[in-house]
Amino acid sequence: MDFKTGRHFLQIPGPTNVPDRILRAMAKPTIDHRGPEFSRMTREVFEGLKQVVRTTSPVVIYPSSGTGAWEAALVNTLSPGDRVLMVETGHFATLWRGVAVHNGLDVDFVPTDWRRGVDPAIVEAKLSEDRERKIKAVAIVHNETSTGVTSRVAEVRKAIDRASHPALFMVDTISSLASIDYRHDEWGVDVTVGCSQKGLMLPPGLGLNAISAKALTAAKTARLPKSYWDWEPMLSTNKAGFFPYTPPTNLLYGLRESLKMLQEEGLENVFARHDRHGEATRRAVRGWGLELNCLQPEGCSSSLTAVLMPAGHDADAFRKVVLERFNMSLGNGLGKVQGKLFRIGHLGDFNDLMLAGTLSGVEMGLGLAGVPYTKGGVIAALEYLGQK
Numbered sequence: 001m002d003f004k005t006g007r008h009f010l011q012i013p014g015p016t017n018v019p020d021r022i023l024r025a026m027a028k029p030t031i032d033h034r035g036p037e038f039s040r041m042t043r044e045v046f047e048g049l050k051q052v053v054r055t056t057s058p059v060v061i062y063p064s065s066g067t068g069a070w071e072a073a074l075v076n077t078l079s080p081g082d083r084v085l086m087v088e089t090g091h092f093a094t095l096w097r098g099v100a101v102h103n104g105l106d107v108d109f110v111p112t113d114w115r116r117g118v119d120p121a122i123v124e125a126k127l128s129e130d131r132e133r134k135i136k137a138v139a140i141v142h143n144e145t146s147t148g149v150t151s152r153v154a155e156v157r158k159a160i161d162r163a164s165h166p167a168l169f170m171v172d173t174i175s176s177l178a179s180i181d182y183r184h185d186e187w188g189v190d191v192t193v194g195c196s197q198k199g200l201m202l203p204p205g206l207g208l209n210a211i212s213a214k215a216l217t218a219a220k221t222a223r224l225p226k227s228y229w230d231w232e233p234m235l236s237t238n239k240a241g242f243f244p245y246t247p248p249t250n251l252l253y254g255l256r257e258s259l260k261m262l263q264e265e266g267l268e269n270v271f272a273r274h275d276r277h278g279e280a281t282r283r284a285v286r287g288w289g290l291e292l293n294c295l296q297p298e299g300c301s302s303s304l305t306a307v308l309m310p311a312g313h314d315a316d317a318f319r320k321v322v323l324e325r326f327n328m329s330l331g332n333g334l335g336k337v338q339g340k341l342f343r344i345g346h347l348g349d350f351n352d353l354m355l356a357g358t359l360s361g362v363e364m365g366l367g368l369a370g371v372p373y374t375k376g377g378v379i380a381a382l383e384y385l386g387q388k
């Protein structure tokens, strides 16, 4: 029987569960995007977004996926042939590199085993070696959604400073923004890349860039072609609360509601909640006797957990069982880890009992799919979650 009762469990690491409050906010009639009501709303949204990114610099919003925001960061600040230092933390870093290469940039791509974050020492060494200052930007992924590893952005900033290198610093915060502590200004980031469908709890469709004064200066002389992604018309029309083209009005209603929710909960509480759910999930994984993909205890992500499949077992076959039997979607292995790992998303609009349900579905699914595991992962997580 195909009929499904109850709610679908959308436990992929984005798009995340969209709360009813946001869905209702988006269900309002679209208004004139050149009228006063729209202008008031967008100015409120820009202010709220700056608080989440922790910046006093401008933030621009595109009707786009995160990939668009990646491209915007590069084409606004760089020129053909510019060298960019990137680190292959996983699939998303690899995709961002592709965007850079397709735009004619020369990427120095530092390999890793997809099980750890960016090593600040390598960044420092690469920049110190670059005596001619050919590297124009360092671009990293804060939370690598394909591997479940978070990089230490503040440490990478310090590494750039130790090398006294003038490169711009760009950070993809797509699966960390509004889930894991992030500070654009304090960490000296020049361009922050984000989008709507992860910690911001919105449907897909909004991309964003937060832009430092140094990045704005670089934009004045950057020569990569751009039109749709050009910051300049965005920034000049945004000042009055407008866009240079038709904006995604209903997603902006949703964003306004999302920012309200984050403010009501308090960002510190949002981060603590994600940390706690990450820890509970890792206890469950250890309880099952399975291996975490993340090899760095201090780097394990608070927004998702990537779990390695025992040899000879296919992660996608397991995910299929979980979907068909329990109506729950888990994240797949992306790129070269396809079939080798699955990912549990625990970010966005989420609570203890949703996590308990998620982990129960995983534990039952392991049994049904014939994957060797030890019973008791769920109990270990519940004991942690139930502590005073």
Ligand SMILES: *Cc1c(COP(=O)(O)O)cnc(C)c1O
Residues within 6 Å of the ligand: 014, 065, 066, 067, 068, 092, 141, 143, 144, 145, 172, 173, 174, 175, 195, 204
């Ligand atoms: C989801 C994600 C992206 C890709 O965003 P799209 O909206 O699919 O273009 C990029 N980077 C990270 C870290 C992500 O998690």
